Amino acid sequence: MTTQAILDAIQSPESTPADFAALPLPESYRAITVHKDETDMFAGLETRDKDPRKSIHLDEVPLPELGPGEALVAVMASSVNYNSVWTSIFEPLSTFGFLERYGRTNELAKRHDLPYHIIGSDLAGVVLRTGPGVNAWKPGDEVVAHCLSVELESSDGHNDTMLDPEQRIWGFETNFGGLAEIALVKSNQLMPKPDHLSWEEAAAPGLVNSTAYRQLVSRNGAGMKQGDNVLIWGASGGLGSYATQFALAGGANPICVVSSPQKADICRAMGAEAIIDRNAEDYKFWKNEREQDPREWKRFGKRIRELTGGEDIDIVFEHPGRETFGASVFVTRKGGTITTCASTSGYMHEYDNRYLWMSLKRIIGSHFANYREAWEANRLIAKGKIHPTLSKVYSLEETGQAAYDVHRNLHQGKVGVLCLAPEEGLGVRDEEMRAKHLDAINRFRNI
Numbered sequence: 001m002t003t004q005a006i007l008d009a010i011q012s013p014e015s016t017p018a019d020f021a022a023l024p025l026p027e028s029y030r031a032i033t034v035h036k037d038e039t040d041m042f043a044g045l046e047t048r049d050k051d052p053r054k055s056i057h058l059d060e061v062p063l064p065e066l067g068p069g070e071a072l073v074a075v076m077a078s079s080v081n082y083n084s085v086w087t088s089i090f091e092p093l094s095t096f097g098f099l100e101r102y103g104r105t106n107e108l109a110k111r112h113d114l115p116y117h118i119i120g121s122d123l124a125g126v127v128l129r130t131g132p133g134v135n136a137w138k139p140g141d142e143v144v145a146h147c148l149s150v151e152l153e154s155s156d157g158h159n160d161t162m163l164d165p166e167q168r169i170w171g172f173e174t175n176f177g178g179l180a181e182i183a184l185v186k187s188n189q190l191m192p193k194p195d196h197l198s199w200e201e202a203a204a205p206g207l208v209n210s211t212a213y214r215q216l217v218s219r220n221g222a223g224m225k226q227g228d229n230v231l232i233w234g235a236s237g238g239l240g241s242y243a244t245q246f247a248l249a250g251g252a253n254p255i256c257v258v259s260s261p262q263k264a265d266i267c268r269a270m271g272a273e274a275i276i277d278r279n280a281e282d283y284k285f286w287k288n289e290r291e292q293d294p295r296e297w298k299r300f301g302k303r304i305r306e307l308t309g310g311e312d313i314d315i316v317f318e319h320p321g322r323e324t325f326g327a328s329v330f331v332t333r334k335g336g337t338i339t340t341c342a343s344t345s346g347y348m349h350e351y352d353n354r355y356l357w358m359s360l361k362r363i364i365g366s367h368f369a370n371y372r373e374a375w376e377a378n379r380l381i382a383k384g385k386i387h388p389t390l391s392k393v394y395s396l397e398e399t400g401q402a403a404y405d406v407h408r409n410l411h412q413g414k415v416g417v418l419c420l421a422p423e424e425g426l427g428v429r430d431e432e433m434r435a436k437h438l439d440a441i442n443r444f445r446n447i
Protein backbone atom coordinates (compact mmCIF):
# COMPACT_ATOMS: atom_id res chain seq x y z
CA MET A 1 0.00 0.00 0.00
CA THR A 2 1.37 3.42 -0.95
CA THR A 3 0.39 6.98 -0.25
CA GLN A 4 -0.76 7.28 -3.91
CA ALA A 5 -4.03 5.47 -3.06
CA ILE A 6 -4.62 7.99 -0.27
CA LEU A 7 -4.02 10.88 -2.65
CA ASP A 8 -6.37 9.33 -5.22
CA ALA A 9 -9.11 9.08 -2.58
CA ILE A 10 -8.59 12.69 -1.52
CA GLN A 11 -8.75 13.91 -5.10
CA SER A 12 -11.85 11.94 -6.02
CA PRO A 13 -15.05 13.91 -5.37
CA GLU A 14 -16.88 10.60 -4.92
CA SER A 15 -14.91 9.42 -1.87
CA THR A 16 -17.04 8.87 1.24
CA PRO A 17 -15.98 8.68 4.90
CA ALA A 18 -16.42 4.91 4.62
CA ASP A 19 -13.99 4.83 1.68
CA PHE A 20 -11.39 6.66 3.75
CA ALA A 21 -11.98 4.40 6.73
CA ALA A 22 -11.48 1.36 4.50
CA LEU A 23 -8.24 2.62 2.95
CA PRO A 24 -5.37 0.41 4.06
CA LEU A 25 -2.63 2.45 5.69
CA PRO A 26 0.91 2.30 4.27
CA GLU A 27 3.65 0.81 6.42
CA SER A 28 5.89 3.78 5.73
CA TYR A 29 5.76 7.30 4.35
CA ARG A 30 8.08 10.18 3.36
CA ALA A 31 8.94 12.72 6.02
CA ILE A 32 11.29 15.63 6.68
CA THR A 33 13.68 14.73 9.48
CA VAL A 34 16.77 15.76 11.35
CA HIS A 35 19.06 13.02 12.62
CA LYS A 36 20.18 12.52 16.20
CA ASP A 37 23.68 11.46 15.19
CA GLU A 38 24.17 14.81 13.44
CA THR A 39 23.39 17.15 16.34
CA ASP A 40 27.02 18.30 16.53
CA MET A 41 27.47 18.84 12.79
CA PHE A 42 27.55 22.67 13.08
CA ALA A 43 29.78 22.85 16.16
CA GLY A 44 31.95 25.97 16.11
CA LEU A 45 29.98 27.77 13.38
CA GLU A 46 28.24 31.12 13.79
CA THR A 47 24.41 30.86 13.86
CA ARG A 48 24.03 32.46 10.43
CA ASP A 49 26.49 29.96 8.88
CA LYS A 50 24.57 26.89 10.06
CA ASP A 51 22.85 25.65 6.90
CA PRO A 52 19.49 23.84 7.25
CA ARG A 53 20.00 22.33 3.78
CA LYS A 54 22.74 20.16 5.32
CA SER A 55 20.81 18.91 8.34
CA ILE A 56 17.32 18.48 6.87
CA HIS A 57 16.63 15.09 5.27
CA LEU A 58 13.77 13.50 3.36
CA ASP A 59 13.45 9.94 4.70
CA GLU A 60 11.10 7.00 4.38
CA VAL A 61 9.88 6.38 7.94
CA PRO A 62 7.61 3.75 9.52
CA LEU A 63 4.01 4.72 10.32
CA PRO A 64 3.64 5.28 14.08
CA GLU A 65 1.09 3.33 16.08
CA LEU A 66 -2.15 5.29 16.66
CA GLY A 67 -3.06 5.87 20.31
CA PRO A 68 -6.23 6.87 22.19
CA GLY A 69 -7.39 10.43 21.47
CA GLU A 70 -5.13 10.68 18.44
CA ALA A 71 -5.53 10.97 14.68
CA LEU A 72 -3.44 10.06 11.67
CA VAL A 73 -3.78 12.74 9.01
CA ALA A 74 -2.81 12.63 5.33
CA VAL A 75 -0.90 15.88 4.94
CA MET A 76 -1.57 17.71 1.69
CA ALA A 77 0.51 20.76 2.61
CA SER A 78 2.51 22.22 5.47
CA SER A 79 4.55 25.35 6.06
CA VAL A 80 7.97 26.30 7.35
CA ASN A 81 8.04 27.89 10.77
CA TYR A 82 11.06 29.35 12.46
CA ASN A 83 10.92 26.58 15.08
CA SER A 84 11.92 24.15 12.30
CA VAL A 85 14.87 26.46 11.58
CA TRP A 86 15.87 26.22 15.25
CA THR A 87 15.55 22.42 15.13
CA SER A 88 17.62 22.21 11.95
CA ILE A 89 20.50 24.26 13.36
CA PHE A 90 20.25 22.55 16.77
CA GLU A 91 19.80 25.88 18.60
CA PRO A 92 19.32 26.95 21.31
CA LEU A 93 19.45 23.22 22.05
CA SER A 94 18.90 19.96 20.23
CA THR A 95 15.21 19.02 20.05
CA PHE A 96 16.15 15.38 20.68
CA GLY A 97 16.35 16.32 24.37
CA PHE A 98 12.63 17.21 24.21
CA LEU A 99 11.80 13.85 22.59
CA GLU A 100 13.80 11.94 25.20
CA ARG A 101 12.10 13.81 28.03
CA TYR A 102 8.64 13.22 26.52
CA GLY A 103 9.49 9.56 25.94
CA ARG A 104 10.17 9.13 29.66
CA THR A 105 6.69 10.34 30.67
CA ASN A 106 4.61 7.28 29.71
CA GLU A 107 4.48 4.13 27.63
CA LEU A 108 2.74 5.70 24.62
CA ALA A 109 5.00 8.76 24.61
CA LYS A 110 7.99 6.43 24.15
CA ARG A 111 7.03 6.32 20.45
CA HIS A 112 8.36 9.89 20.12
CA ASP A 113 11.88 9.14 21.33
CA LEU A 114 13.52 8.09 18.06
CA PRO A 115 16.92 8.68 16.42
CA TYR A 116 15.16 10.91 13.89
CA HIS A 117 12.83 13.85 14.46
CA ILE A 118 9.98 14.42 11.99
CA ILE A 119 9.54 18.17 12.18
CA GLY A 120 6.85 20.68 11.19
CA SER A 121 4.10 22.39 13.19
CA ASP A 122 1.46 23.14 10.56
CA LEU A 123 -0.68 21.00 8.29
CA ALA A 124 -3.72 20.99 6.08
CA GLY A 125 -5.00 17.57 5.06
CA VAL A 126 -7.50 14.78 5.52
CA VAL A 127 -8.15 12.56 8.54
CA LEU A 128 -7.25 8.94 7.79
CA ARG A 129 -7.85 7.21 11.14
CA THR A 130 -8.85 8.20 14.63
CA GLY A 131 -7.90 6.44 17.85
CA PRO A 132 -10.20 5.19 20.62
CA GLY A 133 -12.21 7.94 22.27
CA VAL A 134 -12.29 10.27 19.26
CA ASN A 135 -15.85 11.11 18.26
CA ALA A 136 -15.69 14.65 16.86
CA TRP A 137 -13.60 13.71 13.81
CA LYS A 138 -13.82 10.91 11.29
CA PRO A 139 -11.87 9.61 8.31
CA GLY A 140 -12.34 11.90 5.29
CA ASP A 141 -12.68 15.14 7.28
CA GLU A 142 -10.71 18.02 5.76
CA VAL A 143 -8.74 19.67 8.53
CA VAL A 144 -5.95 21.92 9.64
CA ALA A 145 -4.07 21.20 12.87
CA HIS A 146 -2.79 23.64 15.44
CA CYS A 147 0.43 22.75 17.21
CA LEU A 148 -0.55 22.67 20.89
CA SER A 149 0.01 19.27 22.44
CA VAL A 150 -1.15 18.96 26.06
CA GLU A 151 -2.03 16.10 28.38
CA LEU A 152 -4.45 18.10 30.61
CA GLU A 153 -4.07 15.71 33.55
CA SER A 154 -3.02 18.58 35.83
CA SER A 155 -5.43 21.30 36.96
CA ASP A 156 -2.75 23.91 36.12
CA GLY A 157 -3.87 23.94 32.50
CA HIS A 158 -7.60 23.71 33.00
CA ASN A 159 -8.26 27.46 32.60
CA ASP A 160 -5.64 28.12 29.97
CA THR A 161 -4.37 25.04 28.17
CA MET A 162 -1.00 26.72 27.49
CA LEU A 163 -0.32 26.47 31.24
CA ASP A 164 -0.43 22.67 31.26
CA PRO A 165 2.85 21.39 32.77
CA GLU A 166 3.06 18.87 29.92
CA GLN A 167 2.57 21.54 27.23
CA ARG A 168 4.53 20.83 24.06
CA ILE A 169 4.71 22.19 20.54
CA TRP A 170 3.84 19.41 18.11
CA GLY A 171 6.60 18.82 15.53
CA PHE A 172 9.14 20.66 17.71
CA GLU A 173 8.89 19.12 21.16
CA THR A 174 7.07 16.03 19.84
CA ASN A 175 7.76 13.76 16.89
CA PHE A 176 5.60 12.93 13.83
CA GLY A 177 5.19 16.57 12.68
CA GLY A 178 3.52 18.12 9.67
CA LEU A 179 6.37 18.28 7.14
CA ALA A 180 5.53 14.77 5.97
CA GLU A 181 2.99 12.80 3.94
CA ILE A 182 1.29 11.58 7.13
CA ALA A 183 1.24 13.16 10.59
CA LEU A 184 0.20 12.00 14.03
CA VAL A 185 -1.69 14.55 16.16
CA LYS A 186 -3.88 14.63 19.21
CA SER A 187 -7.43 14.93 17.88
CA ASN A 188 -7.95 18.12 19.94
CA GLN A 189 -5.43 19.80 17.63
CA LEU A 190 -7.79 19.40 14.67
CA MET A 191 -9.87 22.27 13.31
CA PRO A 192 -11.96 22.58 10.15
CA LYS A 193 -10.02 23.54 7.02
CA PRO A 194 -11.21 26.92 5.68
CA ASP A 195 -13.24 26.04 2.56
CA HIS A 196 -12.14 28.96 0.40
CA LEU A 197 -8.43 28.18 0.64
CA SER A 198 -6.17 25.74 -1.17
CA TRP A 199 -4.28 23.15 0.88
CA GLU A 200 -1.07 25.21 0.97
CA GLU A 201 -2.92 28.43 1.83
CA ALA A 202 -4.83 26.71 4.62
CA ALA A 203 -1.61 25.26 6.05
CA ALA A 204 0.24 28.58 6.14
CA PRO A 205 -1.38 30.62 8.94
CA GLY A 206 -1.83 28.02 11.75
CA LEU A 207 1.14 28.51 14.05
CA VAL A 208 1.94 32.18 13.48
CA ASN A 209 -1.66 33.37 13.23
CA SER A 210 -2.58 31.69 16.53
CA THR A 211 0.55 33.03 18.21
CA ALA A 212 -0.07 36.60 17.02
CA TYR A 213 -3.70 36.31 18.14
CA ARG A 214 -2.80 35.41 21.72
CA GLN A 215 0.14 37.78 21.91
CA LEU A 216 -1.69 40.83 20.57
CA VAL A 217 -5.46 40.36 20.75
CA SER A 218 -6.24 37.93 23.56
CA ARG A 219 -6.63 39.09 27.14
CA ASN A 220 -3.89 36.57 27.94
CA GLY A 221 -1.61 38.76 25.80
CA ALA A 222 -1.72 42.51 25.21
CA GLY A 223 -5.54 42.73 24.89
CA MET A 224 -5.29 45.24 22.03
CA LYS A 225 -8.12 47.75 21.67
CA GLN A 226 -9.32 50.25 19.08
CA GLY A 227 -6.97 53.16 18.53
CA ASP A 228 -3.90 51.51 20.12
CA ASN A 229 -0.55 52.35 18.53
CA VAL A 230 1.04 48.95 17.94
CA LEU A 231 4.73 48.72 17.06
CA ILE A 232 5.19 45.56 14.98
CA TRP A 233 8.72 44.29 14.37
CA GLY A 234 9.14 42.23 11.18
CA ALA A 235 5.70 43.39 10.06
CA SER A 236 5.80 41.49 6.76
CA GLY A 237 7.34 38.33 8.26
CA GLY A 238 5.62 35.20 9.59
CA LEU A 239 4.24 36.57 12.88
CA GLY A 240 4.25 40.22 11.83
CA SER A 241 2.10 39.75 8.73
CA TYR A 242 -0.70 38.44 10.98
CA ALA A 243 -0.09 41.00 13.76
CA THR A 244 -0.42 43.76 11.15
CA GLN A 245 -3.72 42.30 9.94
CA PHE A 246 -5.04 41.96 13.52
CA ALA A 247 -4.10 45.57 14.27
CA LEU A 248 -5.83 46.85 11.15
CA ALA A 249 -8.91 44.64 11.52
CA GLY A 250 -9.20 45.62 15.21
CA GLY A 251 -9.14 49.35 14.61
CA ALA A 252 -5.63 49.84 15.95
CA ASN A 253 -2.81 51.79 14.35
CA PRO A 254 0.09 49.55 13.33
CA ILE A 255 3.57 51.07 13.13
CA CYS A 256 5.28 48.53 10.94
CA VAL A 257 9.04 47.96 11.05
CA VAL A 258 10.59 46.24 8.03
CA SER A 259 14.00 46.06 6.35
CA SER A 260 13.40 46.89 2.67
CA PRO A 261 11.26 49.09 0.40
CA GLN A 262 9.67 45.91 -1.00
CA LYS A 263 8.56 44.83 2.48
CA ALA A 264 7.29 48.37 3.12
CA ASP A 265 5.15 48.03 -0.03
CA ILE A 266 3.67 44.77 1.27
CA CYS A 267 2.67 46.50 4.53
CA ARG A 268 1.12 49.34 2.54
CA ALA A 269 -0.80 46.79 0.45
CA MET A 270 -2.19 45.31 3.69
CA GLY A 271 -3.46 48.79 4.58
CA ALA A 272 -0.76 50.06 6.96
CA GLU A 273 0.35 53.67 6.64
CA ALA A 274 3.02 54.13 9.31
CA ILE A 275 6.08 52.21 8.16
CA ILE A 276 9.72 52.33 9.23
CA ASP A 277 12.45 50.81 7.06
CA ARG A 278 15.01 49.93 9.76
CA ASN A 279 17.65 49.33 7.12
CA ALA A 280 17.22 52.61 5.26
CA GLU A 281 17.09 54.54 8.54
CA ASP A 282 20.05 52.53 9.83
CA TYR A 283 19.19 52.14 13.52
CA LYS A 284 22.13 50.86 15.57
CA PHE A 285 20.71 50.14 19.02
CA TRP A 286 23.97 48.44 20.07
CA LYS A 287 27.23 50.42 19.94
CA ASN A 288 29.15 47.18 20.35
CA GLU A 289 28.47 43.63 21.62
CA ARG A 290 27.99 44.82 25.21
CA GLU A 291 26.69 48.37 25.13
CA GLN A 292 23.48 49.89 23.81
CA ASP A 293 23.07 53.43 22.49
CA PRO A 294 20.13 55.23 24.13
CA ARG A 295 20.50 58.05 21.57
CA GLU A 296 19.42 55.54 18.93
CA TRP A 297 16.39 54.52 21.05
CA LYS A 298 15.48 58.23 21.12
CA ARG A 299 15.96 58.68 17.37
CA PHE A 300 13.67 55.68 16.82
CA GLY A 301 11.08 57.07 19.27
CA LYS A 302 11.18 60.45 17.52
CA ARG A 303 10.49 58.77 14.20
CA ILE A 304 7.52 56.94 15.74
CA ARG A 305 6.17 60.27 17.07
CA GLU A 306 6.48 61.75 13.56
CA LEU A 307 4.36 58.91 12.21
CA THR A 308 1.72 58.99 14.96
CA GLY A 309 1.31 62.74 15.32
CA GLY A 310 3.28 62.84 18.56
CA GLU A 311 1.97 59.70 20.27
CA ASP A 312 3.99 56.89 21.79
CA ILE A 313 3.48 53.14 21.53
CA ASP A 314 0.70 51.37 23.47
CA ILE A 315 1.82 47.85 22.57
CA VAL A 316 5.08 46.51 21.20
CA PHE A 317 4.80 43.21 19.34
CA GLU A 318 8.28 41.87 20.18
CA HIS A 319 10.16 38.86 18.86
CA PRO A 320 13.62 39.92 17.53
CA GLY A 321 14.80 40.00 21.17
CA ARG A 322 18.27 41.13 22.18
CA GLU A 323 18.84 43.49 19.27
CA THR A 324 15.58 45.46 19.68
CA PHE A 325 14.32 44.89 23.23
CA GLY A 326 15.98 47.94 24.81
CA ALA A 327 14.46 50.17 22.13
CA SER A 328 11.07 48.45 22.50
CA VAL A 329 10.93 49.16 26.25
CA PHE A 330 12.02 52.77 25.71
CA VAL A 331 9.46 53.71 23.01
CA THR A 332 6.48 52.27 24.91
CA ARG A 333 4.19 54.89 26.43
CA LYS A 334 3.50 55.23 30.16
CA GLY A 335 1.40 52.25 31.20
CA GLY A 336 2.00 50.51 27.88
CA THR A 337 2.81 46.87 27.18
CA ILE A 338 5.71 45.04 25.59
CA THR A 339 4.58 41.56 24.64
CA THR A 340 7.25 39.07 23.63
CA CYS A 341 7.17 35.54 22.22
CA ALA A 342 10.72 35.07 21.00
CA SER A 343 14.34 36.16 20.82
CA THR A 344 15.53 35.55 17.29
CA SER A 345 18.64 37.74 17.69
CA GLY A 346 19.53 36.50 21.21
CA TYR A 347 17.64 35.56 24.37
CA MET A 348 19.70 37.49 26.93
CA HIS A 349 17.85 40.81 26.75
CA GLU A 350 19.05 44.08 28.25
CA TYR A 351 16.93 47.16 28.82
CA ASP A 352 16.99 50.20 31.09
CA ASN A 353 14.62 49.18 33.87
CA ARG A 354 14.09 52.81 34.96
CA TYR A 355 11.98 53.33 31.85
CA LEU A 356 9.91 50.30 32.77
CA TRP A 357 9.14 50.90 36.42
CA MET A 358 9.02 54.72 36.45
CA SER A 359 6.58 54.66 33.52
CA LEU A 360 4.59 51.69 34.82
CA LYS A 361 5.11 49.61 31.69
CA ARG A 362 4.53 45.86 31.58
CA ILE A 363 6.36 43.05 29.83
CA ILE A 364 4.16 40.08 28.97
CA GLY A 365 5.57 36.71 27.94
CA SER A 366 3.44 34.93 25.36
CA HIS A 367 3.79 31.52 23.74
CA PHE A 368 1.68 29.96 20.96
CA ALA A 369 -2.04 29.95 21.92
CA ASN A 370 -4.38 27.87 24.01
CA TYR A 371 -6.91 25.51 22.40
CA ARG A 372 -9.61 28.14 22.33
CA GLU A 373 -7.35 30.93 21.03
CA ALA A 374 -6.10 28.68 18.24
CA TRP A 375 -9.70 27.87 17.32
CA GLU A 376 -10.71 31.55 17.35
CA ALA A 377 -7.71 32.48 15.21
CA ASN A 378 -8.58 29.77 12.67
CA ARG A 379 -12.21 30.94 12.66
CA LEU A 380 -11.08 34.40 11.58
CA ILE A 381 -9.23 32.84 8.64
CA ALA A 382 -12.30 30.73 7.75
CA LYS A 383 -14.49 33.84 7.81
CA GLY A 384 -12.15 35.76 5.52
CA LYS A 385 -11.39 38.40 8.16
CA ILE A 386 -7.68 37.50 8.23
CA HIS A 387 -5.85 36.08 5.21
CA PRO A 388 -2.95 33.72 4.63
CA THR A 389 0.33 35.48 3.79
CA LEU A 390 1.81 32.72 1.65
CA SER A 391 4.57 33.98 -0.65
CA LYS A 392 6.37 30.95 -2.10
CA VAL A 393 5.65 27.22 -2.16
CA TYR A 394 8.27 24.47 -2.23
CA SER A 395 8.07 20.71 -2.73
CA LEU A 396 8.77 18.35 0.18
CA GLU A 397 12.19 17.59 -1.37
CA GLU A 398 13.03 21.31 -1.26
CA THR A 399 12.21 21.82 2.44
CA GLY A 400 15.89 22.37 3.30
CA GLN A 401 16.02 25.29 0.88
CA ALA A 402 12.73 26.64 2.26
CA ALA A 403 14.14 26.56 5.81
CA TYR A 404 17.37 28.17 4.56
CA ASP A 405 15.35 31.06 3.06
CA VAL A 406 13.58 31.63 6.39
CA HIS A 407 16.84 31.35 8.38
CA ARG A 408 18.53 33.94 6.15
CA ASN A 409 15.46 36.25 6.07
CA LEU A 410 15.19 35.89 2.27
CA HIS A 411 11.46 35.19 2.39
CA GLN A 412 8.26 37.24 2.75
CA GLY A 413 5.31 36.30 4.96
CA LYS A 414 5.02 32.51 5.03
CA VAL A 415 6.72 29.80 3.00
CA GLY A 416 4.59 26.78 2.10
CA VAL A 417 5.51 23.15 1.42
CA LEU A 418 3.50 20.69 -0.69
CA CYS A 419 3.45 17.27 0.95
CA LEU A 420 0.96 14.93 -0.77
CA ALA A 421 -0.57 17.68 -2.92
CA PRO A 422 0.84 17.21 -6.44
CA GLU A 423 0.45 20.89 -7.32
CA GLU A 424 -0.65 24.24 -5.92
CA GLY A 425 -4.23 25.46 -5.97
CA LEU A 426 -6.05 22.22 -5.02
CA GLY A 427 -8.56 21.75 -2.21
CA VAL A 428 -10.68 24.88 -2.69
CA ARG A 429 -14.32 24.02 -1.81
CA ASP A 430 -15.92 27.49 -1.80
CA GLU A 431 -15.01 29.34 -4.99
CA GLU A 432 -17.57 32.06 -4.40
CA MET A 433 -16.08 33.12 -1.09
CA ARG A 434 -12.57 32.78 -2.51
CA ALA A 435 -13.42 35.17 -5.36
CA LYS A 436 -14.41 37.81 -2.80
CA HIS A 437 -11.01 37.67 -1.10
CA LEU A 438 -8.73 36.71 -3.97
CA ASP A 439 -6.60 39.87 -3.97
CA ALA A 440 -6.01 39.66 -0.23
CA ILE A 441 -5.22 35.92 -0.42
CA ASN A 442 -2.63 36.55 -3.16
CA ARG A 443 -1.11 39.69 -1.66
CA PHE A 444 2.20 38.03 -0.71
CA ARG A 445 2.48 35.70 -3.71
CA ASN A 446 5.59 35.73 -5.87
CA ILE A 447 7.22 38.85 -4.49
Ligand SMILES: C/C=C/C(=O)SCCNC(=O)CCNC(=O)[C@H](O)C(C)(C)COP(=O)(O)OP(=O)(O)OC[C@H]1O[C@@H](n2cnc3c(N)ncnc32)[C@H](O)[C@@H]1OP(=O)(O)O
Pocket residue numbers: 082083086091092093147169207211341342368
Ligand atom coordinates in the same frame (compact mmCIF):
# COMPACT_ATOMS: atom_id res chain seq x y z
C1 LIG B 1 5.11 27.77 18.55
C2 LIG B 1 6.51 28.10 18.17
C3 LIG B 1 7.36 28.55 19.07
C4 LIG B 1 8.71 28.99 18.77
O1 LIG B 1 9.16 29.11 17.65
S1 LIG B 1 9.59 29.42 20.17
C5 LIG B 1 11.26 29.50 19.62
C6 LIG B 1 11.92 28.15 19.71
N1 LIG B 1 11.99 27.66 21.06
C7 LIG B 1 13.04 27.90 21.88
O2 LIG B 1 14.03 28.54 21.51
C8 LIG B 1 12.96 27.35 23.30
C9 LIG B 1 13.80 26.15 23.41
N2 LIG B 1 13.75 25.62 24.78
C10 LIG B 1 14.65 25.90 25.71
O3 LIG B 1 15.62 26.62 25.47
C11 LIG B 1 14.46 25.24 27.07
O4 LIG B 1 13.52 24.24 26.94
C12 LIG B 1 14.04 26.22 28.18
C13 LIG B 1 15.15 27.25 28.44
C14 LIG B 1 12.76 26.93 27.83
C15 LIG B 1 13.81 25.41 29.46
O5 LIG B 1 14.93 24.63 29.70
P1 LIG B 1 14.77 23.32 30.59
O6 LIG B 1 16.07 22.62 30.57
O7 LIG B 1 13.59 22.57 30.19
O8 LIG B 1 14.45 23.88 31.98
P2 LIG B 1 15.45 24.36 33.11
O9 LIG B 1 14.60 25.13 34.04
O10 LIG B 1 16.65 25.03 32.57
O11 LIG B 1 15.94 23.01 33.75
C16 LIG B 1 15.04 22.14 34.31
C17 LIG B 1 15.51 21.81 35.73
O12 LIG B 1 15.42 23.02 36.51
C18 LIG B 1 14.56 22.79 37.62
N3 LIG B 1 13.81 23.97 37.94
C19 LIG B 1 12.87 24.58 37.17
N4 LIG B 1 12.38 25.63 37.82
C20 LIG B 1 13.02 25.72 39.01
C21 LIG B 1 12.92 26.61 40.13
N5 LIG B 1 12.02 27.61 40.11
N6 LIG B 1 13.76 26.39 41.16
C22 LIG B 1 14.63 25.36 41.15
N7 LIG B 1 14.74 24.48 40.14
C23 LIG B 1 13.95 24.66 39.08
C24 LIG B 1 13.66 21.66 37.17
O13 LIG B 1 13.11 21.01 38.25
C25 LIG B 1 14.60 20.80 36.37
O14 LIG B 1 15.37 20.03 37.27
P3 LIG B 1 15.93 18.58 36.86
O15 LIG B 1 16.83 18.81 35.65
O16 LIG B 1 16.70 18.14 38.05
O17 LIG B 1 14.77 17.74 36.51
Ligand SMILES: NC(=O)C1=CN([C@@H]2O[C@H](COP(=O)(O)OP(=O)(O)OC[C@H]3O[C@@H](n4cnc5c(N)ncnc54)[C@H](OP(=O)(O)O)[C@@H]3O)[C@@H](O)[C@H]2O)C=CC1
Pocket residue numbers: 081082083086207208211233234235236237238239240257258259260263278319320323324341342343344345366367368369406409413
Ligand atom coordinates in the same frame (compact mmCIF):
# COMPACT_ATOMS: atom_id res chain seq x y z
N1 LIG C 1 6.66 31.55 21.12
C1 LIG C 1 5.93 31.29 20.06
O1 LIG C 1 4.83 30.77 20.18
C2 LIG C 1 6.43 31.61 18.72
C3 LIG C 1 7.69 32.08 18.53
N2 LIG C 1 8.14 32.34 17.27
C4 LIG C 1 9.51 32.85 17.12
O2 LIG C 1 9.40 34.19 16.68
C5 LIG C 1 10.49 34.52 15.83
C6 LIG C 1 9.96 35.11 14.52
O3 LIG C 1 9.18 34.15 13.86
P1 LIG C 1 8.54 34.49 12.43
O4 LIG C 1 7.87 35.79 12.47
O5 LIG C 1 7.78 33.32 11.97
O6 LIG C 1 9.89 34.63 11.58
P2 LIG C 1 10.15 35.41 10.22
O7 LIG C 1 11.59 35.22 9.94
O8 LIG C 1 9.16 35.02 9.19
O9 LIG C 1 9.87 36.95 10.55
C7 LIG C 1 10.61 37.64 11.50
C8 LIG C 1 10.92 39.02 11.00
O10 LIG C 1 11.54 39.73 12.06
C9 LIG C 1 12.44 40.69 11.53
N3 LIG C 1 13.72 40.56 12.21
C10 LIG C 1 14.54 39.48 12.24
N4 LIG C 1 15.63 39.75 12.94
C11 LIG C 1 15.53 41.04 13.34
C12 LIG C 1 16.35 41.91 14.07
N5 LIG C 1 17.54 41.50 14.53
N6 LIG C 1 15.92 43.17 14.30
C13 LIG C 1 14.74 43.59 13.84
N7 LIG C 1 13.91 42.81 13.12
C14 LIG C 1 14.30 41.54 12.88
C15 LIG C 1 12.59 40.40 10.05
O11 LIG C 1 11.85 41.38 9.33
P3 LIG C 1 12.57 42.63 8.61
O12 LIG C 1 13.88 42.12 8.11
O13 LIG C 1 11.64 43.03 7.53
O14 LIG C 1 12.70 43.69 9.66
C16 LIG C 1 11.94 39.05 9.87
O15 LIG C 1 11.32 38.94 8.63
C17 LIG C 1 11.30 33.25 15.69
O16 LIG C 1 12.37 33.29 16.62
C18 LIG C 1 10.33 32.14 16.07
O17 LIG C 1 10.97 30.99 16.56
C19 LIG C 1 7.36 32.19 16.17
C20 LIG C 1 6.08 31.74 16.30
C21 LIG C 1 5.54 31.33 17.58
